[in-house]
Structure formats: structure tokens, C-alpha cells
Amino acid sequence: MESSAFQAASLQLQERRCLKSRHRRRKEINRRCATMTRKRSTPNTPLSKGTQGAFFTTISEEERQKQQLQSISASLASLTRETGPNIVKGDPDRKKEGLVAHPYHYVPTISLYEQAIKYEKGSFITSTGALATLSGAKTGRSPKDKRVVRDETTEDDLWWGKGSPNIEMDEHTFLVNRERAVDYLNSLDKVFVNDQFLNWDPENRIKVRIVSARAYHSLFMHNMCIRPTPEELEDFGTPDFTIYNAGQFPCNRYTHYMTSSTSIDVNLDRREMVILGTQYAGEMKKGLFSVMHYLMPKRGILSLHSGCNMGKEGDNVVFDEHSREVDYLDKSVTENTRAAYPIEYIPNAKIPCIGPHPKNVAGTEDGIKEPQATFSACFGAAFIMMHPTRYAAMLAEKMQKHGATGWLVNTGWSGGRYGVGSRIKLAYTRKIIDAIHSGSLLNANYKKTEWSNKNAYNDTLLKLAGLFKKNFETQGEKDDELCHDDSSPPLRAQTIDELHSLQKKRSTSSSPHANAHGKFFAVQDERQKQQLQSISASLASLTRETGPKIVKGDPATKAKGSLPYHHVPNISVTDSSLKFTHQAIKFEKGSFITSTGALATLSGAKTGRSPKDKRVVKDEGTTEDLWWGKGSPNIEMDEHTFLVNRERAVDYLNSLDKVFVNDQFLNWDPENKIKVRIVSARAYHSLFMHNMCIRPTAEELADFGTPDFTIYNAGQFPCNRYTHYMTSSTSVDINLARKEMIILGTQYAGEMKKGLFSLMHYLMPKRGILSLHSGSNMGKDGDTTLSTDHNRYLIGDDEHCWSDKGVSNIEGGCYAKCIDLSREKEPDIWNAIKFGTENTRASYPIEYIPNAKIPCVGPHPKNVILLACDAFGVLPPVSKLNLAQTMYHFISGYTALVAGTVDGIKEPTATFSACFGAAFIMMHPTKYAAMLAEKMQKHGATGWLVNTGWSGGSYGTGSRIKLAYTRKIIDAIHSGSLLNATYKRTEVFGLEIPEQIDDLPSEILDPINSVFTTHKIGEDNKLQEEILAAGPNF
DSSP, X not given: OHHHHHHHHHHHHHHHHHHHHHHHHHHHHHHHHHHHSOOOSSSOSBOOTTOOXXXXXXXXXXXXXHHHHHHHHHHTOOSSSSOOOOEEOSOTTTOSSSEEOOOGGGOHHHHHHHHHHHHSTTOEEOTTSXXXXXXXXXXXXXXXXXXXXXXXXXXXXXXXXXXXXXXXXXXXHHHHHHHHHHHHHHHSSOOEEEXXXXXXXXXXXXXXXXXXXXXXXXXXXXXXXXXXXXXXXXXXXXXSEEEEEETTSOOOTTSTTOOSSOEEEEETTTTEEEEESOOOTHHHHHHHHXXXXXXXXXXXXXXXXXXXXXXXXXXEEEEEGGGSOOOTTOOOSSTXXXXXXXXXXXXXXXXXXXXXXXXXXEEOOOOOSXXXXXXXXXXXXXXXXXXXXXXXXXXXXXXXXXXXXXEEOOOSEESSXXXXXXXXXXXXXXXXXXXXXXXXXXXXXXXXXXXOSOHHHHHHHXXXXXXXXXXXXXXXXXXXXXXOOTTSOOSSOOSHHHHHTTOXXXXXXXXXXXXXXXXXXXXXXXXXXXXXXXXXHHTOOSSSSOOOOOXXXXXXXXXXXXXXXXXXXXEEEOOOHHHHHHHHHHHSTTOEEOTTSOEEOOOOSOOSBOGGGEEEEOOTTTTTTSOOSTTOSOEEEOHXXXXXXXXXXXXXXXXXXXXXXXXXXXXXXXXXXXXXXXXXSOHHHHHHHHHHSBOOOHHHHXXXXXXXXXXXXXXXXXXXXXXXXXXXSOEEEEETTTTEEEEESOOOTHHHHHHHHHHHHHHTGGGTOEEEEOOEEEOTTXXXXXXXXXXXEEEESSEEEEETTEEEESOSEEXXXXXXXXXXXXXXXXXXXXXXXXXXXXXXXXXXXXXXXXXXXXXXXXXXXXXXXXXXXXXXXXXXXXXXXXXXXXXXXXXXXXXXXXXXXXXXXXXEOGGGOTTTOOSOHHXXXXXXXXXXXXXXXXXXXEEOSEESSSTTTSEEOOHHHHHHHHHHHHHTGGGGSOEEEOTBTOOEEESOOTTSOGGGGSOOOOOOOOOXXXXXXXXXXXXXTTXXXX
16 A cells, blocks of 8 residues: 555656656747747737736736636537536546636646546556557447548538448537537536647647547547647637547437447537547547648648657658557457557657658558558548549658658568468568668669469459558548447346346355245246346337346445456336435435435425426327327327437436336226336435335336337437427426337436326327316215315325226326415425425325325225315305316316426416326327216216315415315315205306305305406317307307
């Protein structure tokens, strides 16, 4: 331990000394460069040592830093939403949020080392002080996944078609991938930003910004690009080109042009590059090289894939890259290992890295594992942007202008082809190079190659010549470098055994009870295997491997057996609310425990549902069944767009360190129970649904099997606005055929609850069961009412089914608004939660209510009470309805939206919500109304309309009907006394209102008559006429 600490301290000291040395050296370089190039036009050079105050004459140092951070934030901004994240300079561990800028003055190399070692699995320090790390499944470039935007700018300038490395994509698809990368980078706790330069020629220097998720990528580019001085960094400004490296996050295979999980996209017009699905750092280096292959030739400058050296007398030689001797720092560990280091680490490096015109140009070519003949135009076909002849013409022009001689040096085989002859000795090649350098070869005697008397040589020569001719005629074939696609090692578990090996449970063979209970444990283990396999399948990408490895219990426990360079999320499968609470407190900011033990947390920017962002897939199965068009809550989307969003959500969930899985039930009716799985990124969401759905027993969970419906809640991750049908950063998508729901861009937990309610509004009516947005209670004598009453047994407070057997609650919990909550008004809710603000909702298991009826089922109801919150103040507090009136007011669903139900509602707003839940129904309202009337008639139920809104005037003029009055009305309905009361008929609406109710002021029972707006319903004309006849009569 002491030795390691000493080595680390020595490394830091050495790094700081080296940094100071480079600072001094860089200042001298800049001074020399300034004498050779034009002076800066603006007076922003550093002041003399004696100058006090601002560091620069025109703008203060603080202002410059502020501008730099604003520029970095703008780079990470979404194109369709707000600006980028907050920025933290310095140590990223000081603050978890924001991004890590890359100022030169805080010893960036050491900091990046620390970040990589601390957070990136498989990273370590070698004995020489270098950082060794893993690039993931991709250990080389993926040229077949590289795309370039083809637009007006590049249509004529770039090389397109056969043999070209430039595979085209359109602007829209690039923006889709850009948004995907930026959204992922913004979802992280920290990202790394490098502001650096390309090209040591000060007149043609290119400013580049690299935004990456990994410290290793940032360190790699810190080494590979030209590192700015502190003065240059402060005056960096807007970059000329930006890379967004979200390589840990795959591209979406449902996006156009995508052929694997990897995509490297270059947009020369936007001056941006996006990397998805590969962590191979060389993609950044070679991507910028491609950019230089475009920018430099347009300035009359030739860009070359070559090495270059200079003799003591200033004579330059340009070599193909493969001829360089591997220097002492490039110590390979494995076949796929690459090393990146600053050029200053080479003792004989020329700083600045510029020199005079070369006198010799030598091209060489080398083999790979087993040498294969290949042609790579310009010795770098994968990187060039324009046609090879463009670069060749520039090369010839410059060689002729500056008197350079060309040479072709073969470092391959002599005396026969590979397998027959032998490799040309390196010593021979070095003597040839020395002869080129000395100029002696220019004066040598030369002869042209001739036919040999050896037929084998002639045949091989003709074969090679034929290859050259064919290649030139086709303008060079595409670089045949290995494309690392999805055939790479899988990221996730592949077998049940592999999944099961992650469990911390005793196997039957090692259990001390194996002899006595071996059969029981075998069955139990097999059920657990099936459950884990099912969960892994739920999180599987539709286009790649199966789902991730699973860890039951504490998600903080590391996944065992996972490869260090493969990211797999830990998945918490638990029925313990305590564990969810612990995870929320530990990892979710803004979460805490109240004095009563409840978890209080934040839902983010969205504090209510987003009905305008809800989409339902319209396909063959739903075209006829569902309600579409004007007035319908079902906004259509196609299957492909759903799959795009599904892949986006699944990819995000798989990128996390841990996700949470709930396997639960809907509907207390055992014959019509629905199995649901909720996969979420937040412990708070998992706890919410643990409370709201029916919690399975241990036996039911072990035998759960495949769910009937699955929710993928990636609410922390926004949808992609460039995806079809998206109108905001939020999208809530339901696919009934796939039995799945996707949540993006909202963390409001109610979306899950109401999404499942929509599902039940589709599934239950197809079984002849009426689904209702209602409460339900039961008296001591077994009489049931579709409403709530604290004096009766509670069956449920919000969602119910009415089948041939009676009423059943859909949920296993309650969901209460906390605005104006008091012990006197709502004692049961008060005792369950005891906190709240205007936008606060509380969820809790129904068992927390003392008078809850468990199981939550009851007989057929005798009363159906429609609650209307009348914001106009003209409806009577209670009216008795016939069947037609019940259907009419059920379809009208007149009420008022109050604060905390829908995003943006601040005060009561009159609204019509068909079936008192228009946002959740799937079929036409008349379908549910007809089923309600049928069941009421069959089971002798009476309909009532109870107004809980305003009396004596509208909102702002009148007053809210007292809760005590409403409770006395409900008591009278339950007791049956209202059935025998004396009624009179109102004008306009034709409602029957009682003339008197015991203990209630009679004047509140008959409000002033007023004209009321009708509600058009449509479709079944005969049924429509019958229902409309029960409405207001003018």
C-alpha cells in the first residue's frame, strides 16, 4: 500500500514537473511562431508581469472563463429544447452534476487518470505510469458504420459511389443521432470536454471540441490533439468542429441508414461528428483526420496519411505511416492494444512539429496477421473525403514545385511470395532509407524491370499487375478493414445458468438440507431461473442480444461474472418497499424520509400527466376497436415509430448501473387478473408502483412467468424530437399488439398508473367487463356503491371493474392529492401520509386504510353516483337519474380540472371528460355507457348525480359546497331514504331534485336555472337520440 501511494505521488510530481516544462517550452514555441506568422489583430495578448487587474486588456479572465463555459454548455444543448447543462470546472467529484470542462491549469492528465481509475472498470496504472484501459467490444474502427451527410455542400465536393469510404446519410437522420447522443451525454452525472487544436501550422490551425462520456476518451484526445496553452485556452472561443462521443450508448437500429449498433456520423455543414455504439477511441482521431482531408485541400493544402521526419540539415522525408519504427513507449500488451501519448514524450521530437518542404516521398505497405494484397487509395482510403485523384494531383504538383523525388520501398517479401520467399530484412530497409536521405540513390545507376526466365516470377508479376489495373479502373475498392459489428461478444447473459450464477442463493447440491428438501429446492431454483430469463428478455433489444444480467435484492451489489469491458445494469427484483426507499434516499437527489416514515421525493419538471404526448399504435388490431379522431384521447402513431422509442428506452435502461423491476397484478378478480411488469430507472417509480399495483405473494411471484403487459419507464431520458409524431421532449406510447408501454421525457409517476388503466379500458370490455374511473365501497350489510365513503368499507378509491360476479378494484393502493389536506376533511389520507403541497400526490398500499376490504371485491352495486364538480355553480347538489340520464351524464363527464391533476392547471377549469375519464378510455364512450346501463338495469342499481363543486355562483363568486353537506347526501343515498323523497323536475336539464333532505338547508337543493352547453357524442344514431333526449331541453 505504501509503495503504491509513493508511486502515485511520484507520478503526480513527475507529471507536474513535465507540465511546467511544457508550459515554458510552449511559450517559446508561440513566440517563435508569432515571428513567422501574422500578428493577432485584437489586443488580447497577456499583460506584462507588472500589470495589475485583469489578465487580458480587453476582457477580464473571469469573463473569458464564463464565455468558455457558456460555449461548452451551448455545445451540449439539444436542438429542440433548453440549453445545455450546468458546468463544473475542476474536480468532477466536487459536484456530481454538470460536465467537466478541460482547463489546462488544473493538471488535467492526473485528474483524468483519477476519474478513469475510480469509475471505469478494467482501468489500471501500468508499472511505467501509463493508464491501461479497455475500449469495450469494439477493438478497431468500424468503417462500414461511418456515415457522411450528403447535402448541397458535399454533393459535388466529396467522393461518392463505388470504392468511396463515404457512405451517405441525410441531414434529418444525422440530427436524430445527434439528439440521441446529446440526450445521453446530458443524462450522465459528468462528461468530459477537451478544447484543443489540429495542425501545428498556426495559419491553418483548426479548433476542435471533444465531448465524451469517458475519462479515457478525454485523456486519449488530450494526448493526440495539440494541447493549448492557458492563454490559448482562455481565448479559445467557438470551436471549428465538435465531436459528441456517446460511444457507450448504441445507435437505434430502427433509425434509417443504421445497419448495426454502431454509427459514426460526420456533418461537414454543421461541423459536427457523432459517435454511437463504439468506445474505440481511434474513431475520434480518424474522424478528425477525415475532416482535415476535407478542409485542407479546399485551402490548397495536401493532407497525407504519413509519417514525417527531418534530418539535421533540415531535409524532410515523408513516409507512409507503416514504415515508422515503433518507439520505446509503444509497448503493446495484446494484439489489439494501442498506445497514445504526447509527441513531446519522444526524445527526438521536433517542437513545433513543422518543417520545410520534403525532398523525398517514400511509400511502403505492410501486412497484417497473414499478409493479404489490398489497395487503400492514398494509403488511407478509409479517411479521404474527396476523390483520390484530387490528392494525387496535389501531391504531384507539390513534388514538382519543390523538387521532391518519389520512391516506392517494399518492406514485404523477396525471393517468392508469402509462404515461399522470406521477409526483407529490416536492416536492408534501413540502409535503403539512409541512402535516400544521403542523396546517394539519386546518382545511382537504374534499369527498368524486365521479364524473368522464371515462369513463377512472371505469373506472380502479372497477377499483381492485374490487381493494380483492376483497382485503378474501379477507382479503388473500399477499405477492407475489419468492421466490428454486432458479431462481437454479447453484452448480456445468454443462458439461464449464467443468469442463475449471479444469485446469492445456495444450490441444491451445496445445501445442508439437500437430502431432505432437494426436490423442493430444485423446483424453487427452476422457477427463479424462469423469472430471471423472463426479466432479461423484457430488457432485450429487438435488434441485438438478449437482456442484461440480473441481480435479485440489493442493486448496489456488483453483478458477478460480467466482463469488465461490458456494461450491464444491476437489476433489483424485490417486493420490499424498504429496499426501494433505501435506494431512493441513497441515489436520488431531493429524496428524504418524513417524520411519519414516508418517502418524499421529486418527480422532475413534470408535476402532472401529459395527455397531449400520449400515443397509441394504430394497426390492424386497433383500427376498428379503438376510438380515433376528434374528441378521442388516442393520438395515433405507427408501429415503426413505437419501435424507435422502445429501442431508445431499452438502450437507456441498459446503459444505467441499475434498474428496478416490479412483477405485480391488476384486478383483484382472480379470474380476470392481469400480470404486469414495470421496468424503471428510479427507485421512486418502483416504490410507487409497488404501492399502486396488487402485490403478489412469494408463491405467486415464483410462478409469475411471462407478463401480460410491460412498461419501460425511461422517464429521465427525453424522446427524440426528430422522431416522427413527437411534439415535445415527452412521449408516452402504448402498443396493444406488443402489450408494451414506453415512457420518455417525464418522471411523473402517474403516467404508469393511468397507462395501465387505459390498458384495462381495452382488455376488460372485450371480456364483457365494464371498467370504471370510480371509487367503490361496501356497507356492513354488503350493499355496494360506486363512490367512496369513510364510514363504509373501502373496496377502492379510483379504478374498478364491474363483471358478472360483482365489483373488483383494479389496484392495490390509493393515490391522493395533498392540496389543502387536513385531518378534519380526510382523516384516513391524513393518517397515511401527513404532508403535501399543491403539486404533491401520495401513494400508499390500500391496507394502510383501516376500513379497507381485503380482498378488494364486492357484490353488484345498488347505487351509481356520478360526481360532478360544477365550476359554474348551477347544478343541484344531488339529482336522481333514470338510465338515459345516467348514460348522458356518464358520457358528458362534466367536471372541473383542479390543480395537481394535469400539467399546467392552476385553478378549476370546466371540462367534459367522457365517462369521467376521457384521457384513459380506449373505445368510444357509448360502448362504456351502454355497458353501464345494461348492468344497472340487470342488477337494479339507481343512478345519482352529485355536485361537489360550487353553489351560489361560479368559481370566484360562489362558494364550494361543504364537504359535510355532500357526506349527508351520500348517507341518505346509502340509507335508501332518498328513494322515498319527494322530487321536483328542473327546467332545461330535466333533473329530479329532492325537495328536502334531513339536516340540510333546503335552499341549497334548488339552484338558479341556467342554460347549459350540450355535449355531442356521435356514431350510433338511435342510441344518440335516446341519450340526447335526456339532456337539457331548451
